[in-house]
Amino acid sequence: xxxxxxxxxxxxxxxxxxxxxxxxxxxxxxxxxxxxxxxxxxxxxxxxxxxxxxxxxxxxxxxxxxxxxxxxxxxxxxxxxxxxxxxxxxxxxxxxxxxxxxxxxxxxxxxxxxxxxxxxxxxxxxxxxxxxxxxxxxxxxxxxxxxxxxxxxxxxxxxxxxxxxxxxxxxxxxxxxxxxxxxxxxxxxxxxxxxxxxxxxxxxxxxxxxxxxxxxxxxxxxxxxxxxxxxxxxxxxxxxxxxxxxxxxxxxxxxxxxxxxxxxxxxxxxxxxxxxxxxxxxxxxxxxxxxxxxxxxxxxxxxxxxxxxxxxxxxxxxxxxxxxxxxxxxxxxxxxxxxxxxxxxxxxxxxxxxxxxxxxxxxxxxxxxxxxxxxxxxxxxxxxxxxxxxxxxxx
Amino acid sequence: xxxxxxxxxxxxxxxxxxxxxxxxxxxxxxxxxxxxxxxxxxxxxxxxxxxxxxxxxxxxxxxxxxxxxxxxxxxxxxxxxxxxxxxxxx
Numbered sequence: 275x276x277x278x279x280x281x282x283x284x285x286x287x288x289x290x291x292x293x294x295x296x297x298x299x300x301x302x303x304x305x306x307x308x309x310x311x312x313x314x315x316x317x318x319x320x321x322x323x324x325x326x327x328x329x330x331x332x333x334x335x336x337x338x339x340x341x342x343x344x345x346x347x348x349x350x351x352x353x354x355x356x357x358x359x360x361x362x363x364x365x366x367x368x369x370x371x372x373x374x375x376x377x378x379x380x381x382x383x384x385x386x387x388x389x390x391x392x393x394x395x396x397x398x399x400x401x402x403x404x405x406x407x408x409x410x411x412x413x414x415x416x417x418x419x420x421x422x423x424x425x426x427x428x429x430x431x432x433x434x435x436x437x438x439x440x441x442x443x444x445x446x447x448x449x450x451x452x453x454x455x456x457x458x459x460x461x462x463x464x465x466x467x468x469x470x471x472x473x474x475x476x477x478x479x480x481x482x483x484x485x486x487x488x489x490x491x492x493x494x495x496x497x498x499x500x501x502x503x504x505x506x507x508x509x510x511x512x513x514x515x516x517x518x519x520x521x522x523x524x525x526x527x528x529x530x531x532x533x534x535x536x537x538x539x540x541x542x543x544x545x546x547x548x549x550x551x552x553x554x555x556x557x558x559x560x561x562x563x564x565x566x567x568x569x570x571x572x573x574x575x576x577x578x579x580x581x582x583x584x585x586x587x588x589x590x591x592x593x594x595x596x597x598x599x600x601x602x603x604x605x606x607x608x609x610x611x612x613x614x615x616x617x618x619x620x621x622x623x624x625x626x627x628x629x630x631x632x633x634x635x636x637x638x639x640x641x642x643x644x645x646x647x648x649x650x651x652x653x654x655x656x657x658x659x660x661x662x663x664x665x666x667x668x669x
Numbered sequence: 670x671x672x673x674x675x676x677x678x679x680x681x682x683x684x685x686x687x688x689x690x691x692x693x694x695x696x697x698x699x700x701x702x703x704x705x706x707x708x709x710x711x712x713x714x715x716x717x718x719x720x721x722x723x724x725x726x727x728x729x730x731x732x733x734x735x736x737x738x739x740x741x742x743x744x745x746x747x748x749x750x751x752x753x754x755x756x757x758x759x
Contacts, residue, residue: 369680370680371679371680432679470678470679470680470682477684477686478682478683478684479682479683479684479686479687480680480681480682481680481681481682482681482682482683482687483681484681487670487671488671488672488677488681491671491672491673491674491677492674492677492680492681494674495674495677495679498674
């Protein structure tokens with residue numbers, strides 16, 4: 275059934291179709307309508323789940339951790355300052371190997387106070403051991419939630435996942451979304467049945483102390499699990515396509531990159547705009563393409579390395595900035611590409627912070643700049659785009 | 670003995686309660702209760718951070734298997750009936 279809905283409702287329907295059993299959440303703009311919708315589903319009995327309204331995001335994640343340890347499938351949603359308040363317990367969720375699935379509506383960090391899209395919140399969680407998926411459309415939000423449960427709950431993975439929606443651009447914009455039949459989702463995603471859980475009458479301590487002689491082996495196992503998540507996701511998406519008839523391009527979606535010499539790498543909703551720009555530039559004869567970074571964790575190192583071996587220049591668009599270094603996606607792309615044989619020119623473009631529009635014109639200028647930099651040699655590694663006060667080229 | 674990553678579970682899970690660790694062995698100072706001076710106010714019992722005080726007819730008994738000798742009971746006691754003495758001196 276096709277319905278017109280916002281990205282937030284797509285998240286709520288995704289959690290409902292996945293039959294989340296415990297939902298613990300604290301409201302924050304622009305996530306609120308996700309949990310409002312889920313609270314509706316629970317109150318009308320459409321979704322048989324326990325809805326726990328908590329006093330903070332830290333508590334929301336703590337409640338999900340406890341419920342998941344007891345063997346329930348859990349879901350929560352948050353945004354920006356809520357996500358960063360969760361930071362400590364995000365580490366606990368992954369270390370305890372609990373496949374919790376959460377939507378993060380990616381929003382700028384304050385100050386300056388802002389409620390608009392920016393990837394700083396999500397990028398800042400990259401070392402927490404969560405899988406992180408950036409989405410381009412509302413359909414992808416819903417589909418990725420269902421796929422994420424299947425990937426994360428598989429025996430070789432057992433890690434949590436974050437599904438990232440761009441604030442307002444996806445969260446509050448309505449698009450047609452295909453809602454799969456519940457029967458089909460049930461067949462695709464069986465009930466959560468963990469090997470280990472808290473059991474009544476069997477006293478055990480979860481997450482107990484480990485001395486230096488044993489700690490690293492646990493971390494090594496988590497590393498293997500994240501590596502497995504990469505391959506598992508590709509298999510799960512293949513299966514998803516067989517059942518539901520659509521896919522979203524693996525961990526790195528290549529859009530018209532086959533004969534491209536200059537490729538833009540970007541994550542999130544801006545990829546939709548970038549695809550239009552690629553189409554119009556290609557029509558004018560420019561050899562450009564787009565590689566959409568769908569998974570930030572696990573990072574698609576091999577896919578990036580293979581792409582870097584085929585192109586002359588790569589422009590990375592970062593919608594956040596790591597102060598004292600560069601955009602996080604740029605540094606990771608460059609690290610992946612540099613271990614390959616061929617080293618293309620790679621530049622970072624910081625754009626769209628705090629919800630500033632990234633227009634087709636901006637993306638055209640980025641493509642123009644990476645072509646110039648490739649021919650002349652790069653003068654600047656990191657460009658801040660559309661900042662008032664900068665030279666005319668970037669403003 | 671360090672176990673191979675292949676032999677351990679996903680996350681550390683203990684099937685013995687942490688009370689197997691006799692934390693009283695860490696103690697450098699031991700609380701001594703003068704039961705004659707005790708007013709049975711139970712403040713020491715309320716403040717003990719390790720639940721190492723058991724009340725017997727309202728009077729504290731220290732569980733030396735778990736008392737770490739922090740001295741909070743002695744500090745809080747209004748009638749000054751708990752004194753801390755260095756282990757091995759009395």
